[in-house]
Every structure is written in structure tokens, then in C-alpha cells.
Amino acid sequence: MAKDAVYVTRTRMPEFKTLCEQIQHIIDSGWITNDGECVRQLEKKLSAYLGCPHLLACNNGTTALMLALECAGLRNKKVAVTAYTYVATLSAMLWIGCTPIFIDIDPDTLSMSPYELEQAFSNHPEIAGVVPVNIYGLACDNAAISEICTRHGAKLIYDGAQAFGSSWQGRSLLDFGDYSICSFHATKIFHTVEGGCVIAHSKEALDKLALIRAFGHRGDTHFTLGINSKMSEFHAAVGLNLLPQTDTEIIRRKKLHALYDALLANAPLTRPRLAQGLNWNYAYYPILLTNNSVLQNVITALAKENIHPRRYFFPALTKLPYVHLWCRPCPVAEDVTQRVLCLPLYSELSDQTISKIVTTINEQALG
Ligand SMILES: Cc1ncc(COP(=O)(O)O)c(C=O)c1O
Numbered sequence: 031m032a033k034d035a036v037y038v039t040r041t042r043m044p045e046f047k048t049l050c051e052q053i054q055h056i057i058d059s060g061w062i063t064n065d066g067e068c069v070r071q072l073e074k075k076l077s078a079y080l081g082c083p084h085l086l087a088c089n090n091g092t093t094a095l096m097l098a099l100e101c102a103g104l105r106n107k108k109v110a111v112t113a114y115t116y117v118a119t120l121s122a123m124l125w126i127g128c129t130p131i132f133i134d135i136d137p138d139t140l141s142m143s144p145y146e147l148e149q150a151f152s153n154h155p156e157i158a159g160v161v162p163v164n165i166y167g168l169a170c171d172n173a174a175i176s177e178i179c180t181r182h183g184a185k186l187i188y189d190g191a192q193a194f195g196s197s198w199q200g201r202s203l204l205d206f207g208d209y210s211i212c213s214f215h216a217t218k219i220f221h222t223v224e225g226g227c228v229i230a231h232s233k234e235a236l237d238k239l240a241l242i243r244a245f246g247h248r249g250d251t252h253f254t255l256g257i258n259s260k261m262s263e264f265h266a267a268v269g270l271n272l273l274p275q276t277d278t279e280i281i282r283r284k285k286l287h288a289l290y291d292a293l294l295a296n297a298p299l300t301r302p303r304l305a306q307g308l309n310w311n312y313a314y315y316p317i318l319l320t321n322n323s324v325l326q327n328v329i330t331a332l333a334k335e336n337i338h339p340r341r342y343f344f345p346a347l348t349k350l351p352y353v354h355l356w357c358r359p360c361p362v363a364e365d366v367t368q369r370v371l372c373l374p375l376y377s378e379l380s381d382q383t384i385s386k387i388v389t390t391i392n393e394q395a396l397g
Contacts, residue, residue, distance in 0.1 A: 038340040040376040041216045044271035052267040068266035080202040082229045084236040091191045091213025091226035093259035095122035098209035102185040107158035112142040113347045113360035115163040119189045134360035138303040144174035159185040164193035164203050166314040169305040194220045195311035219313045220276045222269035282377045283312035293388040298395050315373040322368040327394040342372040
């Protein structure tokens with residue numbers, strides 16, 4: 031990784047001295063994993079920050095989603111999922127034997143289309159669960175999706191891997207559905223190097239998740255099939271270190287968004303429409319160019335300046351080489367993945383670099 035290169039994001043680093051003190055404390059305690067003091071402290075702080083009391087820390091967002099699917103009883107069931115997301119959403123489903131039913135997206139919001147979801151229930155009344163994704167930390171049409179799930183008796187699990195710090199109508203986006211999950215990967219606005227969490231809405235569900243998170247047994251008594259999804263004390267310490275500065279990070283990113291918005295105001299591109307009532311975490315800056323050839327030209331021109339945006343998300347899940355068994359076309363998602371780019375966005379990004387990025391985009395997009 032070249033030092034002066036500009037990537038789509040730059041990992042937030044913990045404060046060294048405080049982290050050393052936290053690590054010394056962990057070492058002195060002699061307890062480095064298995065539901066330790068730092069993990070419990072982090073869970074408590076995250077619960078308070080998000081307003082979600084039934085929260086469990088995990089070793090990544092992918093296993094967090096597996097826990098939620100398993101706990102919701104969706105193993106080996108048909109589950110509807112947006113066709114436009116990072117591949118991990120699908121991986122978690124496939125690892126617990128779900129049959130995916132791909133749902134196309136709304137072309138304006140880029141999230142699961144409630145109309146397409148309703149159509150899918152008509153064709154597959156046995157759909158037992160629905161997994162919408164709060165892509166880029168944006169809100170789905172929560173009201174419509176939740177109404178459809180209730181009417182069809184399907185479990186609703188939000189993949190909020192990117193939604194930390196986003197809220198809708200005053201509630202964290204992670205507080206919706208039967209379950210939701212978040213990723214605390216190093217690329218995320220809040221992270222624990224690797225990590226994640228699963229959120230439920232009752233003590234019973236939380237206890238079941240905790241059991242499955244730790245192999246499905248307590249002591250010598252084995253209750254159910256489990257997995258290892260535990261977070262270590264060292265990872266939790268990084269989270270405890272970074273959590274207090276997360277709001278400052280969001281404010282800084284909001285300012286950078288405003289600069290991009292102003293400079294790109296006349297560029298021939300579109301941006302996803304924000305749901306009314308959304309308080310966004312400004313985690314990503316996605317743009318939709320007019321076609322794939324402009325996208326390729328922009329990528330090449332920026333690469334010459336050592337600037338590297340990312341094709342988040344590419345490809346559509348329906349275009350993965352191992353999903354042919356379940357494929358049904360999702361033309362909107364398939365089109366969007368040909369034209370979408372996430373521009374660099376992180377605290378230390380300078381106004382000059384943003385200007386350079388926008389100038390390059392305008393040169394290519396305007397021809
Ligand atoms: C939408 C989405 N779902 C799931 C995941 C998986 O999270 P993790 O990398 O923590 O396993 C990610 C990670 O980037 C993601 O973006």
C-alpha cells in the first residue's frame with residue numbers, strides 16, 4: 031500500500047498511550063477472551079450509544095449475521111435478500127443453508143424495493159425471512175418492508191454492517207427488525223479491527239444468541255449447534271478507545287460530504303436519495319456515473335493521480351459465479367453495479383484532494 035496513495039477510506043487508529051494502558055490491564059487480568067471485562071464494558075457502552083439494550087459483541091459482522099439467521103430459525107429456509115450489497119451478506123446466508131431469493135432495488139434509494147419484495151412473496155410464499163441492507167448507512171423503506179414481513183409472517187433481519195451512527199426518526203437504524211447486525215471491521219466508521227455485533231429485542235433472544243456465539247454449550251451441558259463468534263479482549267479495547275471520538279468523525283465526514291456536494295453540483299451523475307427522517311453517518315460517498323465506459327475512464331484517470339475509489343458494490347449478487355442455482359435477474363441492481371463508485375472519504379482527506387478528485391471526474395464525465 032503506497033504511503034501517499036489516496037484510498038477509498040483510511041482506518042481510524044486508536045490513541046497509542048491509552049491503548050497500551052488498556053492492554054496492560056488486560057494482560058494483568060490474565061483474561062484475554064471468553065466474554066471478558068472489556069467485551070462486557072464495550073457491549074454496555076454500545077448499547078447506551080445506540081439505544082439498543084440487547085446487544086452482543088461478535089468477532090465480525092459475517093458471523094453476527096449467521097447468529098441472527100440461526101437464532102431466527104432460518105437455517106435451510108428460503109430467505110429474500112437485496113441483490114445489491116457486499117458479498118458477505120450472502121455468504122452468511124449460504125453458510126447456514128438458506129436458499130436466497132434475490133430482490134431488486136429501488137433505483138433512487140438503491141435499497142431493497144418493497145414492490146419487488148411483495149412480488150417475490152407471490153412467487154415464493156414459503157419465504158421465511160427477509161434480509162434488507164442499510165447500504166452506505168442509508169435507511170431502507172423500513173415501514174413498508176416491516177409491514178410486508180408482518181403480513182407474510184416472515185422474520186426481518188437487517189444487515190446494518192455499514193449503519194453504525196445512522197438513525198431514522200430518532201432511532202438507530204440498528205434498532206429495527208427482529209434482529210440487526212453491524213460490522214466493526216477496520217474500514218468502518220467505528221471499528222474494533224475485526225468485529226461486529228448482533229442486536230435483538232428481548233432477553234430470551236439475547237441469551238440464545240450468546241449461547242450460539244460460544245459453541246452452543248454452557249459448561250459441560252450442550253444445548254444446540256453453535257459456532258465461535260466471540261470477540262477478544264484486545265479487539266474490545268480498540269473499540270473502547272475509538273468509541274468516544276466517533277461523533278467527531280461523523281461531523282468531519284459530514285463537512286467533506288458538503289464539499290463534494292458543492293463541487294459536484296453540476297456534474298453529470300446522480301446520488302442515492304436519502305429517506306426522509308434519516309440522520310446519516312456519512313460513512314461513504316457513492317456516485318452513479320452515466321455508464322460503465324465513463325466509470326472506467328474515471329477510475330483510470332484517478333489511478334494516474336494515485337487516487338483509488340472503490341466499486342462498492344460490484345458485482346450484483348445475481349452475477350456471482352456460484353449463485354446460478356437461484357438466479358433471477360435483478361436489472362436495476364445489475365445496472366447500478368456497472369456505474370457506481372465510492373469516492374475517497376475519511377477525516378484526514380484534504381479539501382485539495384477532494385478538488386483534484388472532482389476536477390478529474392468532471393473532465394471524464396463531461397467528455
Ligand atoms: C453490507 C455488509 N454486510 C456484511 C459485512 C461483513 O462484515 P465483516 O467484514 O465484519 O464480517 C460487510 C463488511 O464489510 C458489509 O459491508
